[in-house]
Amino acid sequence: MTERAYTPEITTSFTVHDLLRRRAELQPDRIALNVDDGPTIGYGEWDRRSNAVARGLIDAGVRHGQVIGLVFDGLDWIDYAVAYMGVLKAGATATHLNQNVGADEIVRRMEFCSAVGLLHGEDVRPPAAFTGFTGTVTSMASQDTSDPQIGVDVTDISDILFTSGTTGPAKGSASPHGNLTYGRGPEGFHLFGDPEPLLTPMPLGTTASATTINFSIHTPSTLVICPIDAPERMAQLIEKFSIGSIMITPWLAMQLVHSGATERHDLSCVETIANASTALPPAIARRLLEAMPNARLNMSYAASEAVPASIGHTFDPAVPMATGRPLRGTELRIADEHGEEAPTGELGEIWLRSPAPKRYYFDNPELNAKVHADRWTRTGDLGRVDADGLLHFFDRRNVAIRTRGTLVSTIEVEAALYEHPAVRAAAVFGMPGADGDQEVTAAVALADPAALDELPGFLAGHLAPEQIPGRIHQVDVMPRSANGKVLKHVLRDRLTGRAG
Incomplete structure (x- = not known):
């Protein structure tokens, strides 16, 4: 492996909302989001409505770099998308929450990042203990829908994203705009013909929902969003819209194959299945591919602290537990206990590195010093690389x-x-x-x-x-x-x- 000194590199000139502006200019009428075959929003409307929210936030006294919480639940994706981009256009930072974590945890996270305000869904009651201002998209929106033109740099923090909390209290990391837009630009907006829609059943108020919104700005496809706990509905939408690609987590995959919905609907239109979040058991992978015989299953591995560095490949039954190889712009090291590269086939800690502006733990210099070094991210995950260069994820160290x-x-x-x-x-x-x-x-x-x-x-x-x-x-x-x-x-x- 070639070693080199690493210095921060700015690999994009776009903020997240720059891309939305550009998309609205080029394709104002194209549908960005279709929520469960119901409400939709196009890029032009999304741009105008988020401008109005940004101006409302500025009028409320929100200043550059201040944190605004977003608490949305269920299928309230359109107001969530408008609120998110409104926060960024105001020069502020968003943190993503939902009521499933409980009022006390919402307040803890808001206090942790010194949030000054909270935007929430129409059916969400904000926690009484939160002392900042609160409002909905409707109540916050200004009558002025022009762009406020607040100066934001790609190194400014767009989001404070919390881990899933599967092994303990959720930790927050600060993500700069350039981290989310790394390798993305207006050239990705265009595709000849009418691209097939993409299905994404993801929960609101999470890191996954923030990723989904950012992806929807860049992809040529309309994102069709459905509930996360309704496999029958998922299959219905795939069949109705001739969905070409689906983004899925292992839990969603398990619900889908065990529900019997795959036997009641024709899912042969699916060409790509993208699995993320955690390892997909090979037995579930095989059943998915049986239900979607024309699809390839793309497996991916990433650590939230190391994004956009990622590992991926197409599922191969011959090596069912393999995770893949480094994707574009990603460097991988399997480190021994001294931080040196472990020999092929030996177990070590997975380290990832990319040239994108990095995410760092929010207000936690000690943890940052432990996890980040020379722009490597020490993931805390264990794995090995085989003789063919494939990473095999072993487990979380803890x-x-x-x-x-x-x-x-x-x-x-x-x-x-x-x-x-x-x-x-x-x-x-x-x-x-x-x-x-x-x-x-x-x-x-x-x-x-x-x-x-x-x-x-x-x-x-x-x-x-x-x-x-x-x-x-x-x-x-x-x-x-x-x-x-x-x-x-x-x-x-x-x-x-x-x-x-």
């Missing part, structure tokens, strides 16, 4: 289980559990065991409760002895974050009786 003198990947054990036809959801984690070891423990939701007794014998044919869970608990539902990731720390506490 989630992998130390037992019997070896390290067990919860990802690999969960993948084996999903091979059993009765397993609908699985989560694997460590519990205190003998002699300071951890015991491999699993929680499963089953289509047939009688299958619980079959699992140890079934896993013996798929895993090494030290990987087989010593205890397997049956649960009705898994506690999940807004984007569907299992909250393993909550599950562990429930099973040990420390929480309800």
Whole structure:
């Protein structure tokens, strides 16, 4: 691997809202968002309405660099998109929230980033404990829809994005405009003909929703948005609109294949499936491809702190657990305990680097010093690179289980559990065991409760002895974050009786 000194590089001249302005000039009538085959918004309307919100915020006293919270839920995507771009056009910074995290957590995050105001959906009641101003898109909008022309640089902070909180309290990171627009410009707006729409069932008020809005400004396709917990509706929309591509998380994929909706609808129009968020079990990947026989399944890996650096490839049944190779502008290092590059095939920490303006943890210099060095991001994830240059994601360092003198990947054990036809959801984690070891423990939701007794014998044919869970608990539902990731720390506490 070639080493070189790294200095910050500005690789784009556009802010996020610059691209919306340009898109509105070039394609004012093209539909940007179609919400569940109902409300739509075009780029011209989006631009004008967000100008009005920006002017309303400025009139309310919002100044450059101040933080505004966005609390939207359900399918209120159009007002969310207008509010988000309005905040950025006012020169402010957005942070994305939803009511699922609870009023206390909303207030904690708002206080953490010194937010001065909060824009919310018409059906959202802002937390009473928040002391800043609050308003809806309607109440905040000025009558003046002209662009306020506030000067914003690509190095200015566009967003404070919070992690999913799957392993503990959510952490906030500051993302500059140039991080989100890296490698993107108006040249991506055009595509000959009428591009096929793209389906994206994502939760509002999350890092994923912010990414979706930014993607909608750049992609030639209309984004069709549907609920995240309605697989039948997802399949209906795919069939009705002849959806060419879908953006999906593992939890959404599991709901889709287990619901039977793939058998009731023709999904052969899908050509690309993009999986993100976390590892997709190979058993689920195969079932998705059976339901969408003309599709390729693109797998990707990224750490929120390292975006836009990412790893990806097309799912290959011959190497089902492979994550991929570095994508354009991404450098990858598997680092040993000394920070040196680990030999091929050996386990180490995944480090990522790109020339884009970086994200840093907000107001946390100690953590930044620990995670970021020479523009590398130390992800805290473990992996290995094989002889063909493919990255194999192993696990989060703080989630992998130390037992019997070896390290067990919860990802690999969960993948084996999903091979059993009765397993609908699985989560694997460590519990205190003998002699300071951890015991491999699993929680499963089953289509047939009688299958619980079959699992140890079934896993013996798929895993090494030290990987087989010593205890397997049956649960009705898994506690999940807004984007569907299992909250393993909550599950562990429930099973040990420390929480309800």
